[in-house]
Amino acid sequence: MTYIRPKFRHPSAPTNDLGYTKREYEGALSTLCAGCGHDSISGAIIQAYFELSVPPHRIAKLSGIGCSSKTPTYFLGKSHGFNSVHGRMPSVATGANMANRDLMYLGVSGDGDTASIGMGQFVHIVRRNLNIVYIVMNNGCYGLTKGQDSATADAGSKSKAGSVNPFQPIDLAGLALELGAGFVAQSFSGDKPQLIELIKEAVKYPGFALINVISPCVTFNNNPGSTKSYDYVREHIEATATVDYVPLKTEITAAYAEGTGTDVEMHDGTFIRLEKLAAHSNPYNRLTAITALQVARMKNAILTGLVFLEPDPTDLHETLDTSEVALNKMTETDLCPGKQELENINASLR
Amino acid sequence: MLKINDFVVRFANVNGTGSASANYLFAKAIFRMGIPVTPKNIFPSNIQGLPTWYEVRVSEKGYYGRRQGIDIMVCMNPQSMPNDVMNVESGGYFLYDSTKQLHPELIRSDVNYIGIPLMEICLREFTDPRQRQLFKNIIYVGALSALLNIEFGVLEQLLTGQFQGKEKLIAPNIKSLKLGIQYVHDHFSYPLDLRLERRDLVGNKILIDGNSACGLGAVYGGATVAAWYPITPSTSVVEAFESYAKDLRIDKTTGKKKFAIVQAEDELAAMGMVIGANWNGARSFTATSGPGVSLMNEFLGLAYFAEVPAVLIDVQRAGPSTGMPTRTQQSDVLLAAYASHGDTKHVLLFPNTPKECFDMTADSFDLAERLQTPVIMLSDLDLGMNDHVSEPFEWDDSRKYDRGKVLSAIQLDTMERFGRYLDVDNDGVTYRTIPGTHATQGSFFTRGTSRDEYAAYTEDGTVYVRNMDRLLKKWNTARYLVPAPVFYQQENRSRNAVLFYGTSTYSVEEAMDLLREQGTLIDAVRIRAFPFNPSVETFLDAHDKVFVVEQNRDGQMRTLLINELNASPSKLVPVLNYDGMPITANFVIQGIFNYL
Numbered sequence: 049m050t051y052i053r054p055k056f057r058h059p060s061a062p063t064n065d066l067g068y069t070k071r072e073y074e075g076a077l078s079t080l081c082a083g084c085g086h087d088s089i090s091g092a093i094i095q096a097y098f099e100l101s102v103p104p105h106r107i108a109k110l111s112g113i114g115c116s117s118k119t120p121t122y123f124l125g126k127s128h129g130f131n132s133v134h135g136r137m138p139s140v141a142t143g144a145n146m147a148n149r150d151l152m153y154l155g156v157s158g159d160g161d162t163a164s165i166g167m168g169q170f171v172h173i174v175r176r177n178l179n180i181v182y183i184v185m186n187n188g189c190y191g192l193t194k195g196q197d198s199a200t201a202d203a204g205s206k207s208k209a210g211s212v213n214p215f216q217p218i219d220l221a222g223l224a225l226e227l228g229a230g231f232v233a234q235s236f237s238g239d240k241p242q243l244i245e246l247i248k249e250a251v252k253y254p255g256f257a258l259i260n261v262i263s264p265c266v267t268f269n270n271n272p273g274s275t276k277s278y279d280y281v282r283e284h285i286e287a288t289a290t291v292d293y294v295p296l297k298t299e300i301t302a303a304y305a306e307g308t309g310t311d312v313e314m315h316d317g318t319f320i321r322l323e324k325l326a327a328h329s330n331p332y333n334r335l336t337a338i339t340a341l342q343v344a345r346m347k348n349a350i351l352t353g354l355v356f357l358e359p360d361p362t363d364l365h366e367t368l369d370t371s372e373v374a375l376n377k378m379t380e381t382d383l384c385p386g387k388q389e390l391e392n393i394n395a396s397l398r
Numbered sequence: 399m400l401k402i403n404d405f406v407v408r409f410a411n412v413n414g415t416g417s418a419s420a421n422y423l424f425a426k427a428i429f430r431m432g433i434p435v436t437p438k439n440i441f442p443s444n445i446q447g448l449p450t451w452y453e454v455r456v457s458e459k460g461y462y463g464r465r466q467g468i469d470i471m472v473c474m475n476p477q478s479m480p481n482d483v484m485n486v487e488s489g490g491y492f493l494y495d496s497t498k499q500l501h502p503e504l505i506r507s508d509v510n511y512i513g514i515p516l517m518e519i520c521l522r523e524f525t526d527p528r529q530r531q532l533f534k535n536i537i538y539v540g541a542l543s544a545l546l547n548i549e550f551g552v553l554e555q556l557l558t559g560q561f562q563g564k565e566k567l568i569a570p571n572i573k574s575l576k577l578g579i580q581y582v583h584d585h586f587s588y589p590l591d592l593r594l595e596r597r598d599l600v601g602n603k604i605l606i607d608g609n610s611a612c613g614l615g616a617v618y619g620g621a622t623v624a625a626w627y628p629i630t631p632s633t634s635v636v637e638a639f640e641s642y643a644k645d646l647r648i649d650k651t652t653g654k655k656k657f658a659i660v661q662a663e664d665e666l667a668a669m670g671m672v673i674g675a676n677w678n679g680a681r682s683f684t685a686t687s688g689p690g691v692s693l694m695n696e697f698l699g700l701a702y703f704a705e706v707p708a709v710l711i712d713v714q715r716a717g718p719s720t721g722m723p724t725r726t727q728q729s730d731v732l733l734a735a736y737a738s739h740g741d742t743k744h745v746l747l748f749p750n751t752p753k754e755c756f757d758m759t760a761d762s763f764d765l766a767e768r769l770q771t772p773v774i775m776l777s778d779l780d781l782g783m784n785d786h787v788s789e790p791f792e793w794d795d796s797r798k799y800d801r802g803k804v805l806s807a808i809q810l811d812t813m814e815r816f817g818r819y820l821d822v823d824n825d826g827v828t829y830r831t832i833p834g835t836h837a838t839q840g841s842f843f844t845r846g847t848s849r850d851e852y853a854a855y856t857e858d859g860t861v862y863v864r865n866m867d868r869l870l871k872k873w874n875t876a877r878y879l880v881p882a883p884v885f886y887q888q889e890n891r892s893r894n895a896v897l898f899y900g901t902s903t904y905s906v907e908e909a910m911d912l913l914r915e916q917g918t919l920i921d922a923v924r925i926r927a928f929p930f931n932p933s934v935e936t937f938l939d940a941h942d943k944v945f946v947v948e949q950n951r952d953g954q955m956r957t958l959l960i961n962e963l964n965a966s967p968s969k970l971v972p973v974l975n976y977d978g979m980p981i982t983a984n985f986v987i988q989g990i991f992n993y994l
Contacts, residue, residue, distance in 0.1 A: 126838065128833035129843040130845075131843065133670075136667070139625075142667075143623060143677075147680030369655050372654065375675075378656060380797070384620060394604050398602070398604055
C-alpha cells in the first residue's frame with residue numbers, strides 16, 4: 049500500500065492512557081501491494097497496542113522472511129524490531145525472551161515462514177510455551193516469489209496460473225492445539241474488529257498465543273479458484289454462519305453490541321474476555337476445540353474467533369525456574385562466582 | 399631396560415562395562431604422584447558393547463602429546479584382542495584375564511604376558527553380578543599399582559574422595575585393589591622394569607577436560623542463556639555449564655536460576671536463540687561440532703551482517719558428513735572462518751589447554767560484544783573430551799565485563815541522533831542499543847537486508863558498499879583485539895619455522911625438543927586467533943620455509959594464511975595428520991624431515 053501520509057495529525061486525535069496518539073504505534077509506509085490483507089493486520093496490531101496503552105519501547109517485534117515478515121516495519125515504529133531469517137523467528141524470539149522476560153514479544157510470520165521452512169521451529173515454540181503473541185498472516189501462497197502454493201493452500205485450490213494444488217493443507221490452529229498451545233485463535237484480515245479484540249486478548253495472555261489470520265494475497269491468490277481469496281472467504285463465512293462457527297464481521301459486531309461476553313480470570317489475576325460466539329460451547333476443552341476445527345474443515349468453512357484457551361499456562365521461564373530479574377539486567381556482581389570459588393574448583397581438580 | 403615414568407599404557411575395554419572410572423582412577427593416581435600424565439579416550443560412537451580404549455602416556459619430561467607404541471596393553475576385550483596383541487611394542491607387556499586360556503595365535507614371543515584370573519577372583523569374592531563386572535576393573539588397577547609402583551595411599555585417598563557420601567562403596571573398592579595387589583604379589587616378580595616414581599613435576603596444575611573448562615569459563619564470563627543441541631563431542635560443554643551454574647548461579651534469596659538453558663530442536667534453533675538473546679542484551683552461547691556449524695551457517699551470516707554478538711564453541715571432530723564422530727580433527731577451520739553465504743568472515747579462537755578453554759570462553763563474550771559479531775572457538779575432541787594436565791584457572795575479581803559500545807538511556811538523551819550503523823569512532827564498530835532501554839530513543843530495526851547508517855532498509859549500492867567496507871574496517875580492528883600469537887623465540891634464529899595451533903601444540907613442542915637434541919634449530923609460532931595479528935605476517939616474511947602443522951587433510955590454516963596474508967604457497971609446507979587420532983611428535987618430525 050503506497051500513499052502519501054499526512055505530515056500532521058489533528059490536535060484532537062484521541063490519546064490512550066499513556067497520552068500517546070495512535071501515531072506512536074505506527075511504522076513506516078507499507079510497500080506491500082495495495083489491498084494486501086497483511087496491511088489490514090498491521091492496522092489491527094497498531095490499534096490493539098494503542099488501545100491497550102502498551103509503551104511502544106516495551107515491545108519487541110520479530111519476524112522471519114516473506115511478505116508477512118516485512119510488516120513489522122509498518123507498525124510499532126518506536127519498538128525494537130528483528131527481521132531474522134526465513135522460518136527462524138521462533139528461535140530468535142525464544143532467545144530474546146530468555147534474555148529479558150520484562151518485554152512483550154510479538155512474532156509475525158507467514159504460512160511459508162511457519163508451515164514450511166519454519167515448521168520445525170514453530171512446533172517447538174508452541175510446546176515450550178514461550179510467552180509471545182504469534183501472528184500468522186496466512187495467504188496460502190508465496191507472495192514474494194510470485195505466488196507458488198504454500199503448505200496451507202487447500203487441496204484443490206487453484207493458483208493464479210491455473211495449477212491445482214494436490215496436497216493437503218496444514219492446519220496451524222489444529223496443530224497448535226495438538227502441541228498444547230494455551231491460546232489458539234483464528235481470524236480474517238477483512239474482519240478488523242474481531243482481529244483487534246483477539247490481538248488484545250493475546251497480548252494479555254501470559255503464554256504462547258497463536259492467531260492464525262487468513263489474509264488474502266490480492267496479487268497472486270485472489271483469483272476465483274483460490275480458497276484464500278476475499279470472495280471465497282467471505283462466501284464461506286456466510287455459507288457457514290451457523291451457531292457452530294464464529295462468523296465474520298457483521299455478526300461479531302452485533303455480538304459485541306449485545307454484550308454476550310464472559311470474563312475469564314487468568315492465574316496472574318488479569319482477565320481475558322471471551323465471546324460466546326465460540327464455535328463450541330466450551331473454549332477450555334481442547335478436545336472439542338480440535339473437533340470444531342476438524343468439522344469446519346470438512347465443511348470447507350473457516351472457523352474464527354478464540355478457539356481454545358488454557359486459563360493457567362506455565363510459560364518457559366516458569367518451567368525453567370529462571371530469576372524474576374531479567375537475565376540481561378545482571379552484572380558481574382550477580383553472575384561471576386569470583387576468584388575464591390575458582391580456587392576451590394582448582395583444588396578439587398588436583 | 400629400566401624405564402621410569404616414561405611409557406604408554408593402553409586399556410582395551412568393552413564400552414558400557416564401567417571401565418572408564420577405573421581407568422581414570424589409574425591416570426589420576428599417577429597425576430597425584432606428581433608425574434606428568436596424559437590420558438586419552440579412544441571410543442566408538444556407541445553406548446554399549448563395542449571396543450573402547452583408554453591410553454595413558456606417562457612422561458617424565460612433561461610431554462603431553464600422544465605417543466605411538468604401546469608398552470603395556472591391559473586387554474579386557476576378547477573382541478579386540480588379536481589387534482591389541484599386535485599393537486604391543488616388542489618387549490612390552492600384555493595383561494589379560496587368564497580365567498580363560500589365551501588362544502595360541504595370540505602368543506607373541508617378544509611380548510611378556512601377565513595373566514590374572516580376574517573373572518575367577520570376582521566370582522569367588524563377590525556375589526552380586528554387577529559387582530562382579532565392576533570390580534574386575536578395580537582389581538586390574540590394583541594389579542597395575544603393584545606392577546608399576548603406584549602408591550597405595552594415593553589410590554585409597556582417591557577412592558575415599560570419589561565415594562564421599564556413598565561410604566559403603568569404599569570398602570569393596572579397597573578390597574578389590576588389594577585383591578589385585580595380592581595376586582601380583584603371589585605370582586609375579588614386581589615392580590616391572592617399566593615403573594613409576596613419585597616426582598614433583600606437576601606443581602599446582604589441575605587435571606580437567608577442555609569442555610568442562612569451557613562450561614566453567616562461560617559461567618565466569620557472564621553467560622546467562624545457553625541454547626544447544628546434543629552432539630558428540632561438544633555435549634559436555636553445556637552439561638558442564640549447567641552443572642557449574644547449578645552450584646554457582648542460584649539466587650540465594652529466591653532459589654531461582656540466574657541462567658536459562660534451552661535444549662533446542664536443532665542447531666539452527668540453537669544459534670537463533672543465541673542471536674536473539676545477545677540482541678536483547680544477555681550473554682549467550684552455544685556449543686556444537688562440525689555438522690552443527692554447517693546448520694548454523696545461515697544464522698552466522700545474519701549475526702555477521704546484522705552485527706549481533708554471539709559465542710559459538712565448536713568442538714571439532716572428524717568429518718566430512720558424520721565422518722568419524724568420536725575421533726578428533728581440526729577440520730572446521732575454513733568452514734568456521736567463512737561460514738555463510740556472501741562475503742563473511744568470523745573471528746576464530748584456537749585454545750590448546752583447558753586453561754585456555756576457560757580463558758578464551760570467558761574472553762569470547764567480551765570480544766563478541768566489543769566487536770558485535772560472532773566469535774567461534776575451535777576446540778576439538780581431543781582437547782574437549784580428554785583430561786589434560788593444565789595450568790590452574792585464574793580470575794581477577796576486579797575484572798569488569800566489557801559490554802562494548804552499548805548506549806544507556808542517559809547517553810541516548812544527550813545525543814543528537816542515534817545511528818545504529820554510524821561509524822562514530824572510525825574503527826568500524828558502531829554503537830548499539832538494547833531493546834527497551836529508552837521510551838522514545840534508540841529503537842531500530844535489526845535485519846539481514848542491507849540498510850543505511852540509521853538502520854533503514856535500502857537497496858542503494860553505494861550505501862551497501864559503504865557498509866561492507868566498514869565491516870572490513872571492523873575486521874581490521876579485530877586483528878588487534880584477538881589473542882596475539884605465541885612466539886617460541888625472542889628473535890628468529892632460523893630460516894625455517896613451524897606454525898601450529900590448538901592441540902597440535904603438545905606434539906609440536908615435543909618435536910621441537912627432539913629436533914633441538916639432533917641439532918636442528920627451528921623457529922615456532924602458535925596461532926591463537928583469526929583474523930591474524932600483524933605479527934603473523936612479519937613472521938612468515940622472515941622465514942623461507944614454514945611448516946604448517948594441522949590435523950586435517952587439506953591444510954585449512956595454510957589456505958587461510960595464503961588467502962588472508964598473501965603468503966606464498968611454496969613457502970608454506972603442510973604437515974597434515976588426519977586419521978582421527980591426536981597427532982604425535984614423531985609424525986611432526988617426519989613431516990619436517992621429508993622436506994629438510
